[in-house]
Amino acid sequence: MSKEPGYQLDYLDQLESEAIHILREVAGQFERPALLFSGGKDSITLVHLALKAFRPGKFPFPLVHIDTGHNFPEALSFRDQLTAQIGETLIVRSVADTIRSRQLTEPGGKFASRNALQTFTLLDTIEEFGFDACIGGARRDEEKARAKERIFSIRDEFGGWDPKRQRPEIWNTYNGRIRKGENVRVFPISNWTELDIWNYIRRENIALPSIYFAHEREVIDFEGQWVAVSPFIRLDASDNVERRRVRYRTVGDMTCTAAVESAASGIDDIIREITATRTSERGETRIDDRVSEAAMEDRKKNGYF
Amino acid sequence: MDLLRFITAGSVDDGKSTLIGRLLYDSKSILADQLAALEQQSKNKLAGEIDLALLTDGLRAEREQGITIDVAYKYFSTPKRKFIIADAPGHIQYTRNMITGASNANLIIILVDARNGVVEQTRRHSIIASLLNIPHVIVAINKMDLVDYSQDRYNNIVIDYAETARALQLRDVTYLPISALKGDNIVERSSSLPWYDGPALLELLESTPLDIDTDLSRGRLSVQYVIRPQTEAHHDYRGYAGKISSGIYRKGDTITVLPAGLTTRIKSIEAGGRAVEEAFAPQSVILQLEDDIDISRGDLLVNGGNPPRVEQEFEALLCWMDSKALLPGNKYLLQLGSRTVRSSIRNIEYRLDVNTLEKQPAPGQAGLNDIVKATIRTASPLPFDAYNDLPAGGGAILIDETSFVTVGALMLQ
Incomplete structure (x- = not known):
């Protein structure tokens, strides 16, 4: 060798x-x-x-x-x-x-x-x-x-x-x-x-939809997760609609993807937040995965x- | 930052999944919600503490039975290195899954239960390590807490294993005493093992040299796909796309196309979408060549010394992975890199007894998980390297012609 x-x-x-x-x-x-x-x-x-x-x-x-x-x-x-x-x-x-x-x-x-x-x-x-x-x-x-x-x-x-x-x-x-x-x-x-994905996106300068970056949005708090207000979810009288600065860590349907509160407006900020987070991607953002093991x-x- | 792929192997209950759980846990790669889920499941199982093994046993059947059936891949990094762990089953029934995990590994951790010492499964896992030519071996003698952290016990196991390592010609073997359950010598050096003055497991993993594992003297590239845009701007463009499995390719290099044997020179190299002067293993590239010669998927573009052999009949060590027996005369598709040819098993010379390492002559056939030496004939000449000399050029799979299932792993000789 x-x-x-x-x-x-x-x-x-x-x-x-x-x-x-x-x-x-x-x-x-x-x-x-x-x-x-x-x-x-x-x-x-x-x-x-x-x-x-x-x-x-x-x-x-x-x-x-x-x-x-x-x-x-x-x-x-x-x-x-x-x-x-x-x-x-x-x-x-x-x-x-x-x-x-x-x-x-x-x-x-x-x-x-x-x-x-x-x-x-x-x-x-x-x-x-x-x-x-x-x-x-x-x-x-x-x-x-x-x-x-x-x-x-x-x-x-x-x-x-x-x-x-x-x-x-x-x-x-x-x-x-x-x-x-x-x-x-x-x-x-x-x-x-x-x-790895985020580091690669940064290195290669890959464009992403704007919702990956911090923006203001009307959301409700559902069991500790921020869910966007949209025609696809049912609002109940007990829901408190708030405007929050959020971003999405994953992008699925509006019905099953939750946002995270964030001020990260650029890739560097996002990478910093992900490195520091103590919650996994799916755990933080997917409403549908908690159903069963x-x-x-x-x-x-x-x-x- | 570089990348180390390693596999963990051990018998059932050697604490393999616990070791991985411990590595992830102590290197802070388990996140809060995953830990919460784990605590929840541990309660489901009426276990007292968090069961770290549950982290890797991802299938319902595995959790039910408390065993690993198939390889699970886990990921973590430290500031020094990124790691890909293949958590592979230890049981003989799932050997093919272990080989799946082991085939891409730079390093194998073989777990030995300090109470039991070197057992059959240890030898079988070591044979696979040797067969696949995994460059680095760490023998982790686990459950030291259950033998009162005894140095004598540890030394005896080391002496015992060294014999197996010698017989199998394992190249780079490192030993260390651990307790995965207690976290001794996993991330931090343990005060319970004052007589051990080597590094903890994580430090070993971080410092294993990887640059010597790639051969840069011999160029091997199996053509996967020919890129022909046929557009105005790229009218004559003909790019041969593939991954360099060994060696370095430079603009202007003479290359030989195998099995045809024609030679030409490299006109341009593109790697990751950019034109470059040179590229090396394991980069994926597109080569454009000076001459317009017939090259298609499966052809091998080689440079440097020690060219591959091009033969229609050769010997190979074969690990059989199907429940239907392998019989001399059977025909299979043989896939090496991107090249697929029809092949026939001519003769089975011996079967390797995985417990004693003895060669049992003329077994007549091979069954599931058997390792045999066989002679194979292909329908057309096959360019290859001896696996032991250049793994990147000598590992092939056998595919059943009717079910299309992968039924064998071949290490060509």
């Missing part, structure tokens, strides 16, 4: 290279891949990595957005702006349409989240376009079921994940061969943490991302 100093790659460069390698394996192995784009920082990072992986060529896949109808308007306009700017194809499929066509029952309650219904639209979209691989921005540090999932995750024809039958995934050799009906979910940024595992078994 030879030793030449100076040829050591920084950890962010290693993570970047790993992600680009995975994206190119998708391009090399699949007929009809797609990149699932939510408008959040993780999928925006994926798009940035795809630019590095495939430019000056076009992406070998479209961007696909499963629109719950409960999105932050800022995230939607950012989505349209970004896809126009990079000149790639965007496919949008709407959960509201699926609810109508499949006669699904809308969830009820104070925060009527369509999060679980997304799976129906996703599976319909996979079938409509014949997607054999869907790239997503899930990270293993987010949640402990995700910590167990392979980078190439084989799903059955119902989109279901069987954690007991995962294929061995050895070295950097990804086996994307599937039988008819099966499809693969691919997670290029599996090994990135929340902080195995909430994510159960959703994945049912075809969720």
Whole structure:
């Protein structure tokens, strides 16, 4: 083994290279891949990595957005702006349409989240376009079921994940061969943490929707979490609507994402806050994960991302 | 800041998950809400204290049974380094999951229960470490609190393990006494072990040298994808995209395309979207070449000395991972880097007894979790390096042709 100093790659460069390698394996192995784009920082990072992986060529896949109808308007306009700017194809499929066509029952309650219904639209979209691989921005540090999932995750024809039958995934050799009906979910940024994403966004100067930065907003206090007032949540007489300076740590639906109180107006401030925080990303911002210890595992078994 | 990937291995109840929980807990990588959830679950299990093992056992079945079934990845950093932990199952039934976690590791922590010493599972995990050529081994002798922090006990285990390490030719082995449960020698040096004057585990992890693990003298790049924009601005652009698995590539270098054997020179290199003069492992790059030659996915672009062998028949150590037996004559897809070829198992020379390290000749077939030496023939010539010489060029997988499941790991020889 030879030793030449100076040829050591920084950890962010290693993570970047790993992600680009995975994206190119998708391009090399699949007929009809797609990149699932939510408008959040993780999928925006994926798009940035795809630019590095495939430019000056076009992406070998479209961007696909499963629109719950409960999105932050800022995230939607950012989505349209970004896809126009990079000149790639965007496919949008709407959960509201699926609810109508499949006669699904809308969830009820104070925060009527369509999060679980997304799976129906996703599976319909996979079938409509014949997607054999869907790239997503899930990270293993987010949640402990995700910590167990392979980078190439084989799903059955119902989109279901069987954690007991995962294929061995050895070295950097990804086996994307599937039988008819099966499809693969691919997670290029599996090994990135929340902080890695933010450090990378800072280093690469990646643009984000404005809601990631501190802004004033009407919110209510729900069990210690700040939830934005929107047409999608039910206000009760006991709710006290306040104006607070907040930012979002994750961007999901307005019904299931909570804001954190913050004065962080730039990336450096955000990184400082995240480094100091004692609460995890999902714990602080997701109303939907507190349901049960195995909430994510159960959703994945049912075809969720 | 650099990056260390390590795996923890140990038998059931050796305290592996507790060790990881302890590392995360003491390095303040567990956040308040995760801790609250943990306390809640520990109460559910009627346990007295916080059960740190619950942090990594992420599946319902794992929590129910109190065992690790599949690899969980955990992340933490210190000001010196970022760490990726593969928390792998120890039980023989889940060996393929352990290999999944071990295959990308720079370092393995092998846990030994101080009460039991070196046992079968310890040897099997060490064999996997040796088979996969993991550069650094830490033998953590755990539960020292249960043997009264006895130096004699520790020394005996070290002497015992050293024999296994010698037999397996493990290169860089470090020993240390710990108690994961009590936190002895995990993040801080322990006052309960005054006779041990080495560093605590975290300090070891932070100081393990990584620069010697990458070979820079031999260039290996498996082409993943050909980028052809076919636009006005990039009319003649043809970029070969791939990840450098070994070596350095410089503009102007002569490279050989394998298996065809044609040579050309590098016209330009792009890494991370920027034009660069040189790039090195493990960067993902796009190479443009001087000559217009036929290159497609799976071709290997090499430079430097010691070229790969290009052969259709070769020997390999094979770890079998399927419940259906491997029989001589069976055909599989063989994937090495981005290249996939059909292959056939010609002969199984011996099976390695993972307990005694003895070679049992002519076993006839291989079953789940067996390690055998086999002769393999491929449908077309395959460029490769011997795994022991250059792991990046000699590790392949076998894929079942009908179920498409990954059924074997091959270390080519």
